[in-house]
Amino acid sequence: MGVKVAPLQFIVLVASFAVLLVASDTASNGWTAPSNNSSKYKGNEECPSGWVLAPNKTKCFGYNESLESWDESEIHCKRYHGHLAALTSFEELNFAQHLCGQSVNGCWVGGRVSNSTISSGWKWSDNTSVWNESVLRSSAQSICPKSSCIVNNSVDLCTLVKNGSEPFVSKRCNASRAFLCMVDIEDKCYYMHCHKEYLIILAVVSGLVLFTTFAVVVWLLAYKRSKRRRRSRKLSNPDTSALVPPSWKIFTSDELRSITKNFSEGNRLHGDAKTGSTYSGLLPDGSKAAVKRLKRSSFQRKKEFYSEIGRVAKLRHPNLVAVKGCCYDHGDRYIVYEFITNGPLDRWLYHIPRGGRSLDWTMRIKIATTLAQGIAFLHDKVKPHVVHRDIRASNVLLDEEFGAHLMGVGLSKIVPWEVMHERTVMAGGTYGYLAPEFVYRNELTTKSDVYSFGVLLLEIVSGRRPAQQVDSVGWQSIFEWATPLVQAHHYPKLLDPLISSSTSDIPEAGDIQKVVDLVYACTQNVPSMRPRMSHVVHQLQQLAQPALAK
Structure with missing residues (x-):
């Protein structure tokens, strides 16, 4: 609690300091305004407190009843960034007489002489105002009568203003009298006034900044605390189905056993069993489903599993x-x-189901195009983009129209990495679908998916696995087999024999070359040289149009 009160105490202290500055500015400090005719001569906000505005509204005059010598009076006036009054007109002279009317002995003004020559010796203390002879001539004798003008140069005479027939009187400067100060309104910095304004502004701004900072810190602390409470409340909720979106559900193990007939062999589906077996089943609403039973692992807890499944479930795309x-x-x-x-897909490439037919050229281009569309969605439409990491023939499922559906999105975060890629080095030392930057540098990006797609595209066209055993050479990668044929421009020899045996759907050599060029573009050793999947989709769609037209 003390930490929270301290800034408030500081703000109160700053405010009090500002009030004291204002109060000190309004203190009289000996300055008094004339008591008579107060309606005629009023104070002004442009003038220091206790001072009055001259009739010409360009100067402020301040009468101080403290008894000081001329020099001490001048020093006092300079504290207000002014001087003893310099009277240059009859109007100012009358105004000064009125202000000094309370003083019987007169009050000091700025005139001073240090020799016996009136015309050359008298001057005002501000060193800028002109000694106006036309105004002061009538008072010259009272300022310096003949008996006192012939004096030693060492005698200093200064001017007093009095009421009566003699407005100016000379007096030795060391005499103690009241005094009349003057300051120009244009000069705002009288008696540290500017400094006080700066200090007040600084105090107010500093207080506002400190208060705003304090409020923001308190808000952030409260927000973080409420966020932690909401998170802990969610995690402590025993109803784990709150962790997943309502568009899909959490099944019980008993429900899944009932759906798959206790995971019977008759319900087992063909597919890659490295990550787990897959079983068909009939849901309560009558729709069919495929239940993948992942290999048991202790590295992932329930909430992490549900969180990852929830993220994957949001990825909706036809492919x-x-x-x-x-x-x-x-x-x-x-x-x-x-x-x-x-x-x-691999089942249709290598083991055609009973009653099925071989995939012709048009069907294979359609499979490649729709598969590329699904991958492009993961790379370009999902933020942040998703890297599939395991694109291969067994992860591509075909619907009734032989459109491709990519399976296994997000499995890399659910299944341990070593299980996903225990086939990294295939038979014969080949690397199959894996991009070289992943094999050698463990780098995995969207361009790695592009490489895997390029390998799969050549597999779809040729009907050959990424690595295949050949009697004469042993194990051979698909590119070791294809590259000599490409260099010799024997493109028709790259086709799956099942396509070549068809009499109705044999592609032209130019179309085969375009697909092969796309394969090699996708499998460039330098990742940045590989195209984006959206470009691959565009190229395949152009190839699919002539094929469909036939």
Whole structure:
């Protein structure tokens, strides 16, 4: 509590200091305004407190009843950035007489002489005002009568203003009298007045800044505290379904066993089993679903699993496999996906299902195009962008129209890295779908996905796996096989024999070359040289149009 009160005490102290400055400025300090005819001569906000404005409204006059010598009076006036009054007109002379009327012995003004010559010796103390002979001639004898003008040079005579027939009287400067000061209104800095204004402004501004800073700090502390409370309240809520969006649900393990007939072998689906087995099932609403049973792992807790699934479930696109729900049961983790009818792509490339037909050129271009659209969505439309990290044939599912749906988005944060990529070095020392910058430098970006897509595109066109055993040479990568044919411009030989055996849908060599050029562009060793997936989509769509026209 003491920490909070201290700034308030400081603000009160600053305000008190400002009030004291104002109070000190308004103190009389011996200055008195004339008591008679007060309506005629009034104070003005332009003048120091206790001073009055001259009739010409360009000067302020201050009468001080303190008895001082001429020199001490001049010093006192200089504190207000002024001088003893310099009277240069009849109007000012009458005004000065009125102000000094209270003093019987007169009051000092700025005239001073140190020799016996009136015309050359008298001058005003401000050194700028002119000694007006026309005004002062009638009073010259009273200022310096003949008996006193012939004096030693060492005698100093100064001027007094009095009421009566003799307005000016000379007197030795060391005599003690009241005095009359004068300051120009144009000069605002009288008696530290400017300094006081600066100090008041500084005090007020400093107080406001300090108060604003204090308010902001208090608000930030309160905001952080409320945020922590909301977070702890959410995490402590036993109803874990509050962690996921309402568009999908958290299943119980009993529900999933009922859906998949206790994960029977008859419901097992073809696909990559490295991350876990997948089973088909029928949901209560009558729709089919695919339940992926992930390998048991202790590295991820329930709230982390739900959080990641919730993030992935928000990624909705026609060419991504949608997440319908999940389950966490004592370390056993399950993800419920939408069911895609025709299953994984690698099955159609290498083991055509019973009753199925081989993929022709048009179907393969459609698969590549729709797959590229899904990847481009992850790279360009999601903020921050998503790197899939595991694009391969077994992660591409085909629907009834042979459109591609990419599966496994976000699995890299759910399944341990070593499980995801235990196939990093494939048979024969090849690296399959993995980009070289990841293999050698562990760098993974959207360009890594572009490389994997390029490998998969060549696999789709050629019907060859990324690494394949050949009797004459042993294990051979797909590029070791394809590059000599490309260099010899034997593009038709790159096609899957199943396409070549078709009599109705054989592409032209130019179309094959365009696909191969795109493959090699995607698999450049330098990541920055690879195209964006949106550009890949555009190129494939141009190839798909002539194919569909046929």
